[in-house]
Amino acid sequence: SYTSYRSGSLQEVLKNAENEALEPQHRGAQVADLVGVVRCVALLVLPSEKLSDQESIAGACRDLVLVTHENPVAHETGEFFVRAVLLLLSSSEDTPWGDAKDRSDATLEALRVAAKALSERLQGIVETAASEAQRSQ
Numbered sequence: 001s002y003t004s005y006r007s008g009s010l011q012e013v014l015k016n017a018e019n020e021a022l023e024p025q026h027r028g029a030q031v032a033d034l035v036g037v038v039r040c041v042a043l044l045v046l047p048s049e050k051l052s053d054q055e056s057i058a059g060a061c062r063d064l065v066l067v068t069h070e071n072p073v074a075h076e077t078g079e080f081f082v083r084a085v086l087l088l089l090s091s092s093e094d095t096p097w098g099d100a101k102d103r104s105d106a107t108l109e110a111l112r113v114a115a116k117a118l119s120e121r122l123q124g125i126v127e128t129a130a131s132e133a134q135r136s137q
Helices: 008-017 037-045 054-066 072-091 100-118 120-136
Strands: none
Touching: 037 054, 037 072, 054 072, 072 100, 100 120
């Protein structure tokens, strides 16, 4: 039996798995952490022709997060991050990456586009973070 570190979400899933009163599809954790989201990184090793289908990759990310997380915020966060990374990967050929400002501008644009595809809530978070970053420079 595995006795090392167990995240809060994994502990909740294991507890829920034993609860026969819950339907199997409702045994995921209700937390909105990034534990489920990190699984989406594995999708980035797919061949480039598969990575070009952003909708399918976003759907696969949601499926990976759903393994342990039922929280809609966790699903949205996973999709947001994978969309932003895919945008950065696809734009790298025609985006200048010469200096920190170029990289920062390209990253912010990818975050804005990914947020716009999903929700106003994420758009607000990205804009707040961008404002905070600009003030701290």
